[in-house]
Amino acid sequence: MADILAASPASDWRTPNPDYTLYLELDGGRVVLELNPALAPQHVQNVLKIVRSGYFHGLPIYRVQDNFVAQWGDASGTRPMLDGAKQLPPEFVSPVTPGQRVTELPDPDGFAPRVGFLDGFPVAMDQARSTLWPAHCYGVLGVGRDNAPDTGSGAELYVVIGHAPRQLDRNITVIGRVIYGMERISALPRGAAPMGMLAEPEQQSSIRELRVAADVAPEERSKLELLRTDSASFLAVVEARRNRRDAWYLTPAGHIDLCNVPLPMRQKP
Amino acid sequence: MADILAASPASDWRTPNPDYTLYLELDGGRVVLELNPALAPQHVQNVLKIVRSGYFHGLPIYRVQDNFVAQWGDASGTRPMLDGAKQLPPEFVSPVTPGQRVTELPDPDGFAPRVGFLDGFPVAMDQARSTLWPAHCYGVLGVGRDNAPDTGSGAELYVVIGHAPRQLDRNITVIGRVIYGMERISALPRGAAPMGMLAEPEQQSSIRELRVAADVAPEERSKLELLRTDSASFLAVVEARRNRRDAWYLTPAGHIDLCNVPLPMRQKP
Numbered sequence: 344m345a346d347i348l349a350a351s352p353a354s355d356w357r358t359p360n361p362d363y364t365l366y367l368e369l370d371g372g373r374v375v376l377e378l379n380p381a382l383a384p385q386h387v388q389n390v391l392k393i394v395r396s397g398y399f400h401g402l403p404i405y406r407v408q409d410n411f412v413a414q415w416g417d418a419s420g421t422r423p424m425l426d427g428a429k430q431l432p433p434e435f436v437s438p439v440t441p442g443q444r445v446t447e448l449p450d451p452d453g454f455a456p457r458v459g460f461l462d463g464f465p466v467a468m469d470q471a472r473s474t475l476w477p478a479h480c481y482g483v484l485g486v487g488r489d490n491a492p493d494t495g496s497g498a499e500l501y502v503v504i505g506h507a508p509r510q511l512d513r514n515i516t517v518i519g520r521v522i523y524g525m526e527r528i529s530a531l532p533r534g535a536a537p538m539g540m541l542a543e544p545e546q547q548s549s550i551r552e553l554r555v556a557a558d559v560a561p562e563e564r565s566k567l568e569l570l571r572t573d574s575a576s577f578l579a580v581v582e583a584r585r586n587r588r589d590a591w592y593l594t595p596a597g598h599i600d601l602c603n604v605p606l607p608m609r610q611k612p
Numbered sequence: 613m614a615d616i617l618a619a620s621p622a623s624d625w626r627t628p629n630p631d632y633t634l635y636l637e638l639d640g641g642r643v644v645l646e647l648n649p650a651l652a653p654q655h656v657q658n659v660l661k662i663v664r665s666g667y668f669h670g671l672p673i674y675r676v677q678d679n680f681v682a683q684w685g686d687a688s689g690t691r692p693m694l695d696g697a698k699q700l701p702p703e704f705v706s707p708v709t710p711g712q713r714v715t716e717l718p719d720p721d722g723f724a725p726r727v728g729f730l731d732g733f734p735v736a737m738d739q740a741r742s743t744l745w746p747a748h749c750y751g752v753l754g755v756g757r758d759n760a761p762d763t764g765s766g767a768e769l770y771v772v773i774g775h776a777p778r779q780l781d782r783n784i785t786v787i788g789r790v791i792y793g794m795e796r797i798s799a800l801p802r803g804a805a806p807m808g809m810l811a812e813p814e815q816q817s818s819i820r821e822l823r824v825a826a827d828v829a830p831e832e833r834s835k836l837e838l839l840r841t842d843s844a845s846f847l848a849v850v851e852a853r854r855n856r857r858d859a860w861y862l863t864p865a866g867h868i869d870l871c872n873v874p875l876p877m878r879q880k881p
Contacts, residue, residue, distance in 0.1 A: 409795040410750050435863075453719055453867045481679050481775045490859045505798075506750045506775050506871050510856055513863040526678045526802035529774075533795035587779055590759045594704075594782040598722045602775050 344583050348607055351576035356568040357463075358611070359522065361556035363387065365394060366565070367524075368551040369404075374524035375556075375565050376484050379464050381443065382477050383434035383516045386486050390497035390518060392427035394553050398498065403547035407531045408539025410505030414487055415550060416498055424498060433492040434516045436476045439468065445475065446572050448581065450598045454478070454509045458601040460572035464520060465601050467512060477517035480507045480602035484519040504529045507602040522608055523567055566611035580605060613852050617876055620845035625837040626732075627880070628791065632656065633825035634663060635834070636793075638673075638817055643793035644825075644834050645753050648733050650712065651746050652703035652785045655755050659766035659787060661696035663822050667767065672816035676800045677808025679774030683756055684819060685767055693767060702761040703785045705745045708737065714744065715841050717850065719867045723747070723778045727870040729841035733789060734870050736781060746786035749776045749871035753788040773798045776871035791877055792836055835880035849874060 359377045367374040380387040393399070399415070402422070406414040439445075445466060447459035455467030458478060465478040477483065480503065487499030495516055502521055521528065531548055534541040541547045556564055570577050581604055586595035628646045636643040649656040662668070668684070671691070675683040708714075714735060716728035724736030727747060734747040746752065749772065756768030764785055771790055790797065800817055803810040810816045825833055839846050850873055855864035 407799075409798055450722055451720070453722065453869060454865055492862055507869070508872070509869065510853070510861070510865040510872070512865070514861055529678055530676075530799055530801050532799050584779070592779070592783055593761055596723055596779040596781070600722060600776070600778065603777065603779070 344580055344605065344607075347576055347579045347583060348570070348609070351570065351574070355571050355574035355576040356609070357571050358568055359556075361564065363519075364556035365519075366552070366554045366556055366559060368553070369527050369548055370551070371527040372524060373565065374527050375522050375567060376519050377463070377522045377569075378484075378519040379462060381462065382437065382464065382466075383486075383518050385431050386434055386495070386497050386516045387518050389427045389431055390486070390500070391555060393424065393497050394555055395558070396424070396426035398422065398424060398427075399550050399553035402550050403541075403544065404528075404531060404550070405541055405547050406501075406539050407504070407533050407541060409533045411503070411508060411539065412501040413504050413528050413531055414499065414501040416487065416500065427496060427498070429496050429498070430493050431496055433495070435492070435513050436474050439472055439475050443475070444573055445472075446577065448599065448601060448604070450585070452601055454512060460577075460604070460606075463569050463572050463606060465604070467601075476513050478507070478601055479503055479509050479511045479517070480520075481505070482521040482525050483517055484521065485511070486516040486518060488515060502528050509602075522569060522606075523565060568609050568611050570607040572606070580607065613849055613874065613876075616845055616848045616852060617839070617878070620839065620843070624840050624843035624845040625878070626840050627837055628825075630825035630833065634788075635821070635823050635825055635828060637820040637822070638796050639820070640796040641793060642834065643796050644791050644836060645788050646732070646791045646838075647753075647788040648731060650731065651706065651733065651735075652755075652787050654700050655703055655764070655766050655785045656787050658696045658700060659755070659769070660824060662693065662766050663824055664827070665693070665695035667691065667693060667696075668819050668822035671819050672810075672813065673797075673800060673819070674810050674816050675770075675808050676773070676802050676810060678802045680772070680777060680808065681770040682773050682797050682800055683768065683770040685756065685769065696765060696767070698765050698767070699762050700765055702764070704761070704782050705743050708741055708744050712744070713842055714741075715846065717868065717870060717873070719854070719869075721870055723781060729846075729873070729875075732838055732841050732875060734873070736870075745782050747776070747870055748772055748778050748780045748786070749789075750774070751790040751794050752786055753790065754780070755785040755787060757784060771797050778871075791838060791875075792834060837878050837880050839876040841875070849876065
């Protein structure tokens with residue numbers, strides 16, 4: 344894979360749009376989240392409003408459930424929302440629009456008739472390619488909700504930190520994914536209470552800041568590039584991982600799981 | 613799932629055999645590992661010898677690669693092995709023996725023709741059910757090796773801490789899995805060096821002790837029970853997870869991934 348990336352042309356890489364990039368600043372450092380408005384336009388716009396209102400400042404990561412999710416927001420239910428809707432209609436599944444190009448995987452997927460990547464995000468589609476929905480892979484960013492499907496807003500957010508919980512697909516709104524600093528979330532101490540709740544405030548990590556990259560001075564922004572998932576280099580990465588040819592492997596798998604496909608990121612040259 | 617477990621008869625539960633159970637004592641507390649000699653008889657016996665020689669005492673967890681594995685052993689290569697073979701022939705794939713009963717999953721798997729559970733362990737089989745091999749799910753314990761397939765011994769061990777790296781199946785010897793205390797491994801700080809190496813000794817967690825449960829005084833042993841994967845209760849758990857009926861889910865997946873199947877554990881009543 345390193346050889347493919349080293350040989351890739353600059354045009355196979357893209358810079359995340361700062362208008363749709365969030366910086367989650369934790370005690371351990373920065374986590375960079377890329378939002379994808381194509382997956383959930385209303386929720387993405389709402390999260391941008393909530394973030395810009397300063398709502399998340401100082402709120403805790405109050406749930407870290409091993410092999411499932413880390414979640415943050417106002418567990419106490421006492422913080423007033425100064426901007427953004429408190430509830431939104433669900434955006435679990437979207438129609439495929441004419442301009443959308445999904446790079447499909449050649450291998451079957453147990454959870455959906457078709458799977459692949461849309462602008463760097465793992466997605467699934469129906470057989471006819473008429474609707475698509477995000478797949479819950481490691482590092483995916485979603486919007487917590489209660490039992491009623493319209494109870495999410497983006498004031499509660501979670502990141503997948505374990506084996507892909509694909510049973511969540513089509514059941515919850517996904518807005519983005521972690522593109523840098525994932526280990527600052529995945530290595531957080533797990534909550535011992537049911538559902539991974541961290542019962543005591545001193546066990547919880549605090550969010551120093553959650554900001555939109557566009558609102559951060561350019562010199563303080565993370566300089567990252569992502570491999571385009573519609574590029575020839577990405578197709579080569581997928582094939583190299585479907586059938587590992589490095590000296591260590593004796594039996595290439597001949598198959599790849601959607602959530603095992605690496606989504607290469609690099610520091611901007 | 614809680615209802616199924618609450619209603620399960622005592623006979624659907626088993627106590628791990630202390631002769632094939634390891635206690636990995638870390639600063640954060642105990643991790644319990646169950647070995648399965650059916651998967652890799654020579655490696656399991658060798659690991660028992662190495663463990664009983666005290667080899668692992670004070671050695672570091674020197675590699676924690678995000679979304680992949682945590683690995684421990686003698687990174688310095690200077691500790692003499694007092695017992696156990698230094699190299700063993702690979703035990704990647706085994707013939708299915710007449711007495712082995714695999715509880716098969718009803719859903720297809722992309723990596724193997726058939727998958728299911730053998731005595732609590734996720735396994736895959738060929739179409740004819742003549743050979744089986746362990747599946748690299750979250751929490752699985754394997755034996756590190758170099759490029760040559762016969763370079764593993766059990767003096768280097770790893771645990772899967774991320775999305776199942778099924779490409780490792782049939783390429784490395786698996787001997788067991790974590791049955792308790794997984795979060796003491798999965799939440800370890802990730803290594804920043806290539807392959808998740810923790811370059812500085814002070815970043816590495818130290819193994820206080822690694823012991824065979826049978827060698828530990830009965831009153832100090834962990835009192836755990838595991839749901840039998842050949843029980844009716846386990847089949848009910850699988851079905852409950854294939855199609856989630858709780859109030860939160862709107863769209864049941866109608867499918868389960870081998871590595872998403874919970875393997876229930878409880879404290880002994």
